[in-house]
Amino acid sequence: MTQALPFDSGADDVLATAAKWKAEGKKVALATVVTTWGSSPRPEGSQLAIDETGAFVGSVSGGCIEGAVVKEGLAAMKDLKPRLLDFGISNEQAWEVGLACGGKVQVFVEPLE
Amino acid sequence: MKTELLAKLQEARAAKRPVALATDLASGAQALLESGETIGDVALADDALAAAMKMLDRDESGTVEAEGRKIFVQVHNPPSRLIIVGAVHIAQALAPMASLMGYAVTIVDPRRAFATDARFPTVTLSDDWPDEAMQKLDPDRRTAVVTLTHDPKLDDPALTVALRSPAFYVGSLGSRRTHAKRLERLKEQGLTDAELARIHGPVGLNINAISPAEIAVSILGQITEVRRKDAK
Secondary structure (H helix, E strand, C coil), rough: CCCCCCCCHHHHHHHHHHHHHHHCCCCEEEEEEEEEECCCCCCCCCCCEECCCCCCEEEECCCCCCHHHHHHHHHHHCCCCEEEEECEEECCCCCHHHHHCCCCCEEEEEECC | CCCCHHHHHHHHHHHCCCEEEEECCCCCCEEEEEEEEECCCCCCHHHHHHHHHHHHHCCCCHHHECCCEEEEEECCCCCCEEEEEECHHHHHHHHHHHCCCCEEEEECCCCCCCCCCCCCCCCCCEEHHHHHHHHHHHCCEEEEECCCCHHHHHHHHHHHHHHCCCEEEECCCCCCCHHHHHHHHHHHHCCHHHHHEECCCCCCCCCCCCCCHHHHHHHHHHHHHHHHHCCC
């Protein structure tokens, strides 16, 4: 049997971790890359699982937008509503949530109910 | 996502059944797609369902339009496989690196001293004779096969099965001379030129690799190049 890897290597660990957190009684949100344009770092289907403390596994970018996605995940845990987020090229106003690579991504964030 | 739906999805994945999760991006409603059917809160007309099943077949997540709705189809196929023939030193580097890349790795070697759990703690081992092992493992188009023994009596039977399978990659370790002899032998055994042309040999990208780990990188580089050639 293939042994669990020391770090996330794909979608596998993300969903397993989300299920595990949920079973432990934590609030959980999932984020999924659903559309990409240009040179976005992670393909469609890439996922992030977030717990109520803001801890996360997986990735939806090369680290550029994870912070903003985690924030939205925490909000989704509270209002139990899914949201569709657009992230584009970074600019000075939105440097925290921009993609330095110049790509664009759309991320679906949903609570695990 | 509902916890029950996640449990069903995880169950299908654990059983290595190809399954997709369909999400209505406006409402958040979700369903599983399996064997051409939807199970859950998203209903799809025949054409949208066919488009979604095609994505599953192509191993590519994406969005389908269904009566003005955008449905994201997330594909969860079982992991691609790597079958390594020869539990040799290179395999000790190749197996964990391939696992990191998401491959389910099986090592075939009937020589018991080689294929031990102590040397390969994290992979499936088969000590069947390579042609029997390969027939059981039944390589599909999401499978790569690499032979590393450069012993004709082990590599050749494995290659004979692999080259007649839909495996997306077949590679065989050995120098140019070894490889030329191998091609002659396999030809005598009745393999066609087209079948023989599928072998990547000498195996791997030419990156001047010397150590077992470097050779593993060169092999995995080539497997990736072949697997992703349409993704450019």
